[in-house]
Amino acid sequence: MNGLPQYTRSQLALRNGQDKPEIWVAYFNIIYDVTESRLWLNGKHYEHWAGQDLTEELAEAPHTHEVFERFTAVGVLK
Template identity: 75%
Template sequence: MKTYTRQQLALRNGQDKPEVWIAFRGVIYDVTDSRLWKTGKHYEHWAGQDLTEELNDAPHTEQVFERFKPIGRLI
């Protein structure tokens, strides 16, 4: 799997580039096609970031990431 830096991930925030990516536990997921991430924001969470620590505040479990395609690893 291809690797990406935090800076590369940050550019996929739905504003700077057309892709919308998020990371969880070192894996980067493409959420571009999700209606919940269309603007690069999902409730109070922003795309282009590692959301591992923020999952504790979410109303869902980590199984939600199974809906999205893993595209790389965060280094």
């Protein structure tokens, strides 16, 4: 993931599907763009909200980390 721009938690929080058109989530410090996913409409996916680090929350998800292979990594959470 070298070469990706770094973003703060505050910058990530703005990509929540409400404040800016981008919908981003972080997982293990990598930020993914989930804007095009119909499952993240309006920045919400089941009980999860975009614009934040979901690493801890996804430990109990019914899917594995491989779900992120479908999305483009756009940054690193600093």
